[in-house]
Amino acid sequence: MSGGGLSLDELKDLQKQLSKLSSGGNAEAVLAILQQLKAGLHPTEDIIRQSKIGVAVGKLRSHADKSVADQAKALVKDWKSIVDKQRKTKDAASTTKSPSAAPSPSAAGASNRTPASVDGSAKASPVPPAKIDFDTLGDKVRNACLKLLYQSLEIDREAQGLDPSSLFQVAVSIERAILENQGKGSVTQEYRSKVRSLSLNLKDKNNPQLRARVANGEIAPDRLVTMTNEQDLASDKRRQEIEELQMQNLFKAKGAAAQEAETDAFQCGRCKQRKTRYYQMQTRSADEPMTTFVTCVHCNHKWKFC
Structure with a gap:
């Protein structure tokens, strides 16, 4: 179990869900999972690596929905801060362990190198x-x-x-x-x-x-x-x-000879109206179907299909 109550299997399942939803438009479902992670996961470096949840959340930082992108950025920032603090604490504890024992030359060299690596790489x-x-x-x-x-x-x-x-x-x-x-x-x-x-x-x-x-x-x-x-x-x-x-x-780029015709056979995906204009053009090889270009009269939304 992770420190926040979510098991590794649960995190892997959430990671898979986010990967499937990242390319879709269901922003509410994505936000619900992000809220679950925020409330139920106390991150550690091991649990983030094993579950790959950091990868899934990281992808959402460029999501088309601003609320999803902002929430993902905040989560990644918080997790990184927590993991950095955990690493610093662990490194500091290792350098002060066994104070009564005299360090060997090799151990002394290692302990001298440890603080330098922590200070030099915490933010870089x-x-x-x-x-x-x-x-x-x-x-x-x-x-x-x-x-x-x-x-x-x-x-x-x-x-x-x-x-x-x-x-x-x-x-x-x-x-x-x-x-x-x-x-x-x-x-x-x-x-x-x-x-x-x-x-x-x-x-x-x-x-x-x-x-x-x-x-x-x-x-x-x-x-x-x-x-x-x-x-x-x-x-x-x-x-x-x-x-x-x-x-x-x-x-x-439609040719001068291409004439548009009005029809109610197509429904606009934006305003749901059916008053449209369309024309057809051969945009692929001759043995392929023609491409139909449609424009909504009400909202000027344009789309095409073959």
């Missing part, structure tokens, strides 16, 4: 464990690119309960995929450009969903390095803006 990016080696690739440029990718992935790592060594392995896999796909086995200009482009997209504060999906293995490295910036890597908000712009351009 966490210092990677010793087993994370950014010089492992045997090439200065590749090592620098590997470090850049890791630093892009580790944003919000603590709040989402992600393990540094796991993130490092993800970064290694991404770098290797870029080398094979864009670099064709060598450090080329295409390789460098792809590393910079992916790094910028992964650490975009407006696109936490992409970072979380990559960190958790939902998007495999081989697929990630072939995704395009405009659509695949864009945040949900940006993708919606692109689709709306494309829709507007399609309506503006």
Whole structure:
């Protein structure tokens, strides 16, 4: 059981529910789960990591509904603050344990290093464990690119309960995929450009969903390095803006010969009225059905279907 009364299984179930609801429009259901988490979970680093609840809540910070986004941001901020305090308390206790025993040289060295790591990483990016080696690739440029990718992935790592060594392995896999796909086995200009482009997209504060999906293995490295910036890597908000712009351009690009006709066969999804105008255009290959463009006469809402 967690400190707040929710068991690990219950948290995993809530995590699954949030993952399913994150792309839908049921804001009330999402808010209800967030309230349940706020009231029933006393977070610890272990429970957040094991249940992956931090990942699910983190994705909601860019939710289309402002109340959901604000509640998710507040939860992540509170959990991060609590986990940071727990870590500081644990580290402080370990340095003062067994005061009567004389420390060995190795123990003394370890205790001297502990406060420095706590003070230096409490508010900044966490210092990677010793087993994370950014010089492992045997090439200065590749090592620098590997470090850049890791630093892009580790944003919000603590709040989402992600393990540094796991993130490092993800970064290694991404770098290797870029080398094979864009670099064709060598450090080329295409390789460098792809590393910079992916790094910028992964650490975009407006696109936490992409970072979380990559960190958790939902998007495999081989697929990630072939995704395009405009659509695949864009945040949900940006993708919606692109689709709306494309829709507007399609309506503006109708030919002079395309004549609109009025009909009551379609119902507007916005105002529910049936007085509409429509026209058809071949937007795909010749053997595909024509696309129908509809405009509501009452509210000017536009939509299309094939």
